[in-house]
Amino acid sequence: MKRHLVAVSIVLRKELIDALRDRRTLLTVLVSSVLMGPLVLMAISALVASLEARAELREVYVAGLANAPTLKNFLERQTYTVKEAPAAYEIELRKSRFSDPVVVVPPDFESQLSRGESPIVEIVSDSANQRSEASTGRIERLLGGFSRERAVLNVALRGVAVQLLEPIEVESRDLASPQTRATRITGILPYFVLMAVLYGALNAALDTTAGERERGSLEPLLMNPAERWAIVVGKWGAVASVSMLIAVLSSFSFLPGQWVLQSDTLAAMFQYGLREALLFLVVLLPFAAALSAVLMAVAIRCKTFKEAQASATIVLLAVSLVPLISFFNLGSEAPWHLWVPALAQSTLMTHVLKGESLGAAEVVVPLFVCALLAAAGVAFVARMLRHAALK
Amino acid sequence: MIEVSGVAKSFRVAPAGKHGLAGLGRKRAAGRVVHAVRDVSFSAPPGHITGLLGPNGAGKTTTLRMLAALITPDAGTLAVDGIDVVARPREVVARMGVLSDSRGLYPRLTARENIVYYGALQGMEREVADARAQDLARMFEMTALLDRRTDGFSQGERMKTALIRALVHDPANIILDEPTNGLDVLATRALRENLRWLRTPAGGSKCIVFSTHIMQEVERLCDSVVVVAEGRAVASGTVPELLERTGETDFEEAFVKLAYGSERAPARTAQATT
Numbered sequence: 001m002k003r004h005l006v007a008v009s010i011v012l013r014k015e016l017i018d019a020l021r022d023r024r025t026l027l028t029v030l031v032s033s034v035l036m037g038p039l040v041l042m043a044i045s046a047l048v049a050s051l052e053a054r055a056e057l058r059e060v061y062v063a064g065l066a067n068a069p070t071l072k073n074f075l076e077r078q079t080y081t082v083k084e085a086p087a088a089y090e091i092e093l094r095k096s097r098f099s100d101p102v103v104v105v106p107p108d109f110e111s112q113l114s115r116g117e118s119p120i121v122e123i124v125s126d127s128a129n130q131r132s133e134a135s136t137g138r139i140e141r142l143l144g145g146f147s148r149e150r151a152v153l154n155v156a157l158r159g160v161a162v163q164l165l166e167p168i169e170v171e172s173r174d175l176a177s178p179q180t181r182a183t184r185i186t187g188i189l190p191y192f193v194l195m196a197v198l199y200g201a202l203n204a205a206l207d208t209t210a211g212e213r214e215r216g217s218l219e220p221l222l223m224n225p226a227e228r229w230a231i232v233v234g235k236w237g238a239v240a241s242v243s244m245l246i247a248v249l250s251s252f253s254f255l256p257g258q259w260v261l262q263s264d265t266l267a268a269m270f271q272y273g274l275r276e277a278l279l280f281l282v283v284l285l286p287f288a289a290a291l292s293a294v295l296m297a298v299a300i301r302c303k304t305f306k307e308a309q310a311s312a313t314i315v316l317l318a319v320s321l322v323p324l325i326s327f328f329n330l331g332s333e334a335p336w337h338l339w340v341p342a343l344a345q346s347t348l349m350t351h352v353l354k355g356e357s358l359g360a361a362e363v364v365v366p367l368f369v370c371a372l373l374a375a376a377g378v379a380f381v382a383r384m385l386r387h388a389a390l391k
Numbered sequence: 392m393i394e395v396s397g398v399a400k401s402f403r404v405a406p407a408g409k410h411g412l413a414g415l416g417r418k419r420a421a422g423r424v425v426h427a428v429r430d431v432s433f434s435a436p437p438g439h440i441t442g443l444l445g446p447n448g449a450g451k452t453t454t455l456r457m458l459a460a461l462i463t464p465d466a467g468t469l470a471v472d473g474i475d476v477v478a479r480p481r482e483v484v485a486r487m488g489v490l491s492d493s494r495g496l497y498p499r500l501t502a503r504e505n506i507v508y509y510g511a512l513q514g515m516e517r518e519v520a521d522a523r524a525q526d527l528a529r530m531f532e533m534t535a536l537l538d539r540r541t542d543g544f545s546q547g548e549r550m551k552t553a554l555i556r557a558l559v560h561d562p563a564n565i566i567l568d569e570p571t572n573g574l575d576v577l578a579t580r581a582l583r584e585n586l587r588w589l590r591t592p593a594g595g596s597k598c599i600v601f602s603t604h605i606m607q608e609v610e611r612l613c614d615s616v617v618v619v620a621e622g623r624a625v626a627s628g629t630v631p632e633l634l635e636r637t638g639e640t641d642f643e644e645a646f647v648k649l650a651y652g653s654e655r656a657p658a659r660t661a662q663a664t665t
Binding site: 003006007010011014017018021022212215216217218219220221222223224225226227386389390 | 456459460461462481482484485487489490491492493494495496497498499500504508509511512513514553556557
């Protein structure tokens with residue numbers, strides 16, 4: 001047994017040196033995967049910050065402001081600044097140059113209002129212009145408030161109880177903790193981490209299998225007395241190590257990423273500390289090991305690196321599409337999700353981001369699946385090795 | 392000492408054009424059966440260079456691969472230093488240095504690292520393997536290249552590195568499959584010199600088997616020749632013996648007679664090597 005372990009460590013050491021010398025590939029993976037998290041976080045925070053800034057400004061743009069002194073008075077009482085909308089607001093909105101919805105008041109607003117004829121007030125926004133769309137709800141609530149005030153005044157003047165107008169009172173209670181609310185925004189982060197792990201494993205996995213075949217170095221390698229499974233385990237260990245390294249780096253990259261958050265609200269909601277980073281690793285490391293074995297198993301069938309890249313696309317596609325199942329299910333989770341690689345990991349990472357702790361089953365089931373996949377992959381590569389060396 | 396007796400190996404080849412999706416469909420239609428090796432026997436003693444001479448596709452590479460335990464023979468026995476190849480492949484491989492048909496190196500490793508890697512896999516201590524690499528590099532005149540990455544090596548430099556890699560564990564038996572492929576005249580000469588030296592008692596009285604399709608190499612280097620054609624060993628002996636047997640003065644003529652029969656045209660030899 002000791003002899004076999006020595007062989008494993010010899011192959012592992014050589015493959016690691018080989019992979020780490022592939023500087024350009026490694027650098028590309030590092031830059032794209034490790035910087036990706038903080039960059040996405042920065043983009044999200046910039047968006048949230050600009051939304052917050054807008055909400056703080058409390059501005060309403062009205063077209064035909066002069067026609068509606070009553071409305072203007074109401075809005076100003078709600079401490080909003082009322083501004084005249086630009087003349088060509090439709091074009092501006094459509095081209096996303098103007099980012100607030102516009103309230104359009106008809107010319108005879110006041111007279112219709114006093115006659116009780118319900119003048120039509122339009123809120124103009126462009127649903128393709130996301131920033132204007134985000135403020136529409138706020139404006140709707142404001143105008144609703146105006147309507148209600150008018151109604152209450154009218155009814156009160158006629159001596160009717162105000163309660164008649166509001167037979168029920170609606171209050172909403174939000175159960176979400178700040179962290180759960182944040183996952184609506186930070187929910188895509190697990191996806192980026194999974195991709196990082198995948199791309200970390202990809203190159204090394206292909207190089208040690210299909211690359212070795214293409215170079216013609218597999219046949220001489222098998223003419224050494226080392227057992228085939230020992231060679232494969234060594235190779236797999238090296239690939240998994242590289243992938244795990246990327247997993248560690250990308251998990252920890254969110255720690256400094258947090259400091260660049262511009263939005264205070266988001267910074268308060270997105271609580272990603274050492275505990276979260278470590279839980280991410282609990283989820284990711286077995287996955288990295290399994291993914292490495294699967295990629296090697298796919299690639300050992302291919303004679304060239306290029307051919308292997310084409311075949312590996314299936315794995316890439318699966319890993320990037322499977323987590324979407326939970327998006328399509330609109331967040332509802334089924335127990336079987338834990339049995340599906342990639343989906344389980346993305347689900348669990350979302351849990352971690354929500355501030356929940358991971359249960360035993362949640363850790364053990366994916367771990368079991370990953371161990372199974374890794375063992376199957378390694379066994380398959382070992383079985384195919386001789387065949388692959390000769391063809 | 393290498394002894395091969397009566398080995399045979401056939402392969403099932405998939406019908407042309409049925410290789411879709413990187414072989415995802417494993418159940419292929421029953422293909423053609425190619426008899427790569429039908430009946431090859433020879434014996435190669437130590438301190439002796441034995442040449443396997445035959446046209447392309449005669450079954451030389453397949454025979455050597457069976458010897459290196461990469462392919463299991465359908466029939467016959469192979470033994471290296473009295474150890475059966477099929478029964479105890481690991482022990483056999485440890486006693487052999489094989490420069491195979493594919494001799495790929497790791498381009499991101501230096502020549503030394505390539506060599507020491509194989510030494511370690513053969514069970515050597517790293518320091519010992521390293522010292523041995525140094526010695527062999529001196530012998531093959533490539534000390535200056537030892538610490539360079541093999542990425543930019545020429546054909547000859549690659550071949551030398553691969554050969555040193557195969558010899559790093561100082562095997563008693565050396566197998567070379569078409570070693571001069573892609574080498575220029577000087578490199579070929581140097582290789583020949585080195586092989587001659589390895590045959591001498593000072594070089595370790597190695598048992599050397601090498602395959603080729605080039606007559607001159609056999610004439611210049613081999614102590615005895617095994618002519619292989621269409622998967623069979625058709626003749627063996629020293630070069631003068633074979634000349635005498637065929638009544639020829641030119642070895643090329645003698646070879647054509649032996650390999651293709653006296654009156655047959657050398658046309659129908661299109662059989663796959665592997």
